[in-house]
Amino acid sequence: MTAHSDTRPAIRSGFRLQWEPVQNAYVMLYPEGMITLNTSAAEILRRCDGSRTVAEIVTELEVAFQRTELGKDVFAFIEGAVRQGWVQMGPP
Amino acid sequence: MSIAPVGPPLWLLFELTYRCPLQCVFCYNPVDFAATQDELPTAEWLRVLREARALGSVQLGLSGGEPLLRDDLEEITHEGHRLGFYTNLITSGVGLTQVRLRELKRAGLDHIQLSFQDSTRELNDFLSHTRTFQLKQRCAEWIKASGYPMVLNCVIHRLNIDHLDAIIDMAARIGADYLELANTQFYSWAHLNREHLLPSREQLQRAEQVMLTWRERLKDRMRILFVVPDYYEQRPKRCMNGWGSTFVTVTPDGTALPCHTAKMLPGLTFPNVREHSMRDIWFHSDGFNRFRGQGWMKEPCASCEERDKDLGGCRCQAYLLAQDPAAADPVCSKSPKHHVVVDAVERAQESRAPERPLIFRRPENSRLLTEQ
Numbered sequence: 001m002t003a004h005s006d007t008r009p010a011i012r013s014g015f016r017l018q019w020e021p022v023q024n025a026y027v028m029l030y031p032e033g034m035i036t037l038n039t040s041a042a043e044i045l046r047r048c049d050g051s052r053t054v055a056e057i058v059t060e061l062e063v064a065f066q067r068t069e070l071g072k073d074v075f076a077f078i079e080g081a082v083r084q085g086w087v088q089m090g091p092p
Numbered sequence: 093m094s095i096a097p098v099g100p101p102l103w104l105l106f107e108l109t110y111r112c113p114l115q116c117v118f119c120y121n122p123v124d125f126a127a128t129q130d131e132l133p134t135a136e137w138l139r140v141l142r143e144a145r146a147l148g149s150v151q152l153g154l155s156g157g158e159p160l161l162r163d164d165l166e167e168i169t170h171e172g173h174r175l176g177f178y179t180n181l182i183t184s185g186v187g188l189t190q191v192r193l194r195e196l197k198r199a200g201l202d203h204i205q206l207s208f209q210d211s212t213r214e215l216n217d218f219l220s221h222t223r224t225f226q227l228k229q230r231c232a233e234w235i236k237a238s239g240y241p242m243v244l245n246c247v248i249h250r251l252n253i254d255h256l257d258a259i260i261d262m263a264a265r266i267g268a269d270y271l272e273l274a275n276t277q278f279y280s281w282a283h284l285n286r287e288h289l290l291p292s293r294e295q296l297q298r299a300e301q302v303m304l305t306w307r308e309r310l311k312d313r314m315r316i317l318f319v320v321p322d323y324y325e326q327r328p329k330r331c332m333n334g335w336g337s338t339f340v341t342v343t344p345d346g347t348a349l350p351c352h353t354a355k356m357l358p359g360l361t362f363p364n365v366r367e368h369s370m371r372d373i374w375f376h377s378d379g380f381n382r383f384r385g386q387g388w389m390k391e392p393c394a395s396c397e398e399r400d401k402d403l404g405g406c407r408c409q410a411y412l413l414a415q416d417p418a419a420a421d422p423v424c425s426k427s428p429k430h431h432v433v434v435d436a437v438e439r440a441q442e443s444r445a446p447e448r449p450l451i452f453r454r455p456e457n458s459r460l461l462t463e464q
Contacts, residue, residue, distance in 0.1 A: 013239065013241075014202070014203065014240070014241045016178060016202070018150075018176060020148065020150060022100050022147065022148030023100070023148060027150065029150065029151070029178040029202075030178075031178075031180060031202070031203040031205070031241060031243055031270075032151065032153070032180055032203070032205070033151070034102060034150060034151060034178070085312075
C-alpha cells in the first residue's frame with residue numbers, strides 16, 4: 001500500500017520500537033530478531049503511532065530538525081517500512 | 093592482531109527444563125540430558141534476567157525441553173516483559189491451554205513459535221513418539237485467535253522431506269504467517285540418528301523446487317524460510333553469529349553456554365549462573381573467551397581469506413567430525429577432514445535402511461548412552 005499523505009501509519013502488532021541504552025540507539029524488535037535503527041529512521045518510526053498522518057509526521061520532522069523538503073524521503077522510508085512489514089497504514 | 097570489543101549478549105535463551113513430553117529423534121538437547129535433575133529455581137531465572145538485561149540482552153527465548161512444563165513460565169515471562177525483553181516462547185504446544193495462553197498474553201508474551209514434526213499424523217506421532225498432531229493443530233488455532241503472528245517451525249529430514257508439499261499446504265491452511273523449514277542440524281540426538289535423517293541429494297533438490305513453487309504462489313501471505321543442511325554446502329555456516337558475540341544459552345541447571353550444544357566440547361569449562369554473575373560470564377569466563385575472535389584458529393582457517401565471513405564454522409561440528417574443537421568445520425571443502433562429510437553424504441544417496449534402529453530422545457536412552 002502506498003503512503004498517502006493523509007493515511008496514519010502505525011507500527012504493526014508483533015513489532016516494537018524501543019530505546020536501548022546499552023546500544024545508545026533505538027531498535028526495532030520483532031519475533032526472534034532486532035534491527036538497530038539510525039537516527040532518522042528512529043525519528044520517523046517514533047511518530048508512526050496511528051495518530052498522526054504522514055503529512056503531519058513530515059511537518060513535525062521539518063520543525064524539529066529545522067529542515068524543509070523532507071516529504072519525499074519520509075514517504076520513501078515509510079513505504080519501505082510497509083514493505084518490510086514493520087508498519088501498516090491506517091485509515092485517513 | 094587487533095581484538096574487536098565484545099558487544100552485548102543481545103540474545104538470551106533460557107532452556108528452562110530438559111523435561112519434555114516428546115521424544116524427537118533430532119532433538120539438540122544433550123544426549124546425557126537425563127543426568128540433569130536440579131533445575132534452577134524461579135528466583136535464579138529472574139535474577140539472570142535482570143543481570144542480562146543490564147548488559148543489553150533484548151531478545152529472550154523461552155525453550156527447553158518443553159517450557160510449558162515449568163509452572164513459573166508466566167512469572168518468568170512477566171519479569172522479562174517488565175524489563176523490556178522481547179519475549180519468545182518456543183514450544184511443542186503440549187501443555188498449552190486457552191487459560192495458559194491468556195495468562196501468558198497477560199504476562200506480556202510477544203511471540204510464540206510452534207513446532208511441528210510433519211503434516212501427516214502418523215509420521216508426526218512416530219517421530220516425536222507421541223500422539224500430538226491434533227493437539228498442535230488446535231494450538232495453532234488458539235495462537236492465531238489470540239492475535240499472535242503464527243510462526244510454525246518444522247524440522248526437515250530424510251523421513252519427512254518428501255512430504256514437504258503437504259507440510260507447506262497444511263501451514264498455509266492453518267494460516268501461518270511464517271513457516272520455518274529447518275533442515276536437521278546434526279548434533280546430539282540428530283547426530284546419533286544421522287543415517288536415518290540425512291536426506292539424499294535428489295530429495296533435497298525436489299524439496300527445494302516444491303518450496304520455491306509455494307513461495308511464488310503464496311508471496312507475502314506466508315513467508316517461507318528454508319535452511320539447507322550444511323552437509324550439502326562447501327563452506328561452513330557462521331555459527332551463532334560468532335562464538336560469544338551475540339548469544340547466551342542458560343541450560344536447566346544454570347550452565348551458561350555460547351551455543352545450545354557447546355557443553356559437549358572437551359577441554360572447556362562453562363560457568364554456572366549460580367556461582368557467577370552474567371557480567372563475569374560474558375566478559376571474563378574462559379568458556380566464552382576461548383573461541384572469540386580469530387586468535388584460536390589453526391590452518392586452513394588462520395590464513396583463509398573467508399575467515400571473516402564464516403569464522404571457521406561450528407566448533408561443535410569440528411569436535412564431532414574432526415575430534416578437535418579448534419579445527420576447521422569439516423563441512424568446509426578446505427578442511428583435511430572434509431571426507432567425513434563427503435562419506436556421510438555419499439551414504440545418504442543409498443536407498444538401504446540403516447542397520448541401527450532410530451534412537452528416541454527419552455530418559456532411559458539418555459541414561460544408557462551416558463553409561464556407554
